[in-house]
Amino acid sequence: MTAQSDTLATPGGTPDFDLVRQDFPRARTAAYLDNASSHPLSVHSAAALHRYIDWVTHEVGEPWWPSWAAPRNESKHLFARLINAGPEEIAFARSTIEAESNLLNGMREWLSTGNVVTHDLHYSAALYNYKMREMEGLDVRVVKHRDWGIDIRDVERVVDRHTRLISIALVSNVNGYLADVKALSDLAHAHHAYLYADIIQAAGAVPIDVKAMGIDFAACSTFKWLMGVKGFGFLYVRADLQGTVVKPSQPSGGVRFNYAPWVEKPDPGLPEVSITPSSGPASYEVSYPSYEGAICAQESLRYIHRLGVHNIRNHVRALTDRLQEELPAIGYPSITPRGNESPVVAFVAQDPPSTMTKLRHAGVHAAMRWGNKMRISPSVFNNQEDIDRLLRALS
Ligand SMILES: Cc1ncc(COP(=O)(O)O)c(C=O)c1O
Known part of the structure; x- marks a missing residue:
């Protein structure tokens, strides 16, 4: 069955x-x-994946790709519901770490005048990313854990009016420590800073409500508690911060040509090559997401919602x-x-x-x-x- x-x-x-x-x-x-x-x-996820593989191998069953595009959209909606975000706040991502990095690239301007606070129970590759940016001049403050948890007073000591971002793992991959995220987001917001949460060890395993928790940005891929595959995931960017605090960091889209033979009658008012910049979550996405990932995620997110x-x-x-x-x-x-x-x-x-x-x-x-x-x-x-x-x- x-x-x-x-x-x-x-x-x-x-x-x-x-x-x-x-x-x-x-x-x-x-x-x-x-x-x-x-x-x-x-x-269930394996069967859905097999159906897709059968189709790409033999073209059996489904007529053409639009029917396979549906899981993309449904997976986004199901994920949004899982974390109490709107689908218009969710972009497809390929990896948690890549998504955090893209987010930081999009926030370059915002971060350029301040500091980032993180801690040593955040994922090692994320900390590496911050240390690399420190070499380029970013002020990075890494709080040390005490007894395998983070004491909010230690974070309070390093957050100041120049803090732009607090970056954490909601659940630590080292020992499962669940961050006191509301205290951290309150602290960030009191300093006009934002809170990013790496939720790969949390999504599907612990309840997440980005609104109630005050999470401004979050990312995960699907191969852990979302019971999916590697190379596919989601980036959440709070609606009012899209395009303002977080600029698109990975330009992706198509161009319009305005000269022959591309068009019969070029429009003299338009440049020869032009684009319409994308907005919303699409402005944080590049090209096609993994269909294999979306198909698994659709099935496993349905399953998680049912449980x-x-x-x-x-x-x-x-x-x-x-x-x-x-x-x-x-x-x-x-x-x-x-x-x-x-x-x-x-x-x-x-x-x-x-x-x-x-x-x-x-x-x-x-x-x-x-x-x-x-x-x-x-x-x-x-x-x-x-x-x-x-x-x-x-x-
Ligand atoms: C807390 C945490 N963040 C990020 C990652 C890496 O995720 P991804 O492969 O989606 O970049 C892991 C993987 O173990 C993790 O445990």
């Missing part, structure tokens, strides 16, 4: 996560607990709470703050190679990052048996 049905819901209205598990065949072969690296596809992000969060919380409880007791101290509301938890391993060997032998997938930091990131298809398997392997 590949079509999404309503059978996932129990009579009480909450999803039946045993049925959800069946939608992810990868759950049958291993305890895959590394969704923060890359999320498996559901059978409900709150239900997803509740399901995963039971698994991460148990890890937070039991792993420190067997010698793996946690570096994720207690009560943290994200699906990612991390622990210090005394002997990383031996830990990874034990996990591999037990058929358990987790990540070891930054030397000795074991990251575990369960999702909708994981269950307590997967956690049993991991705990057995490490005890």
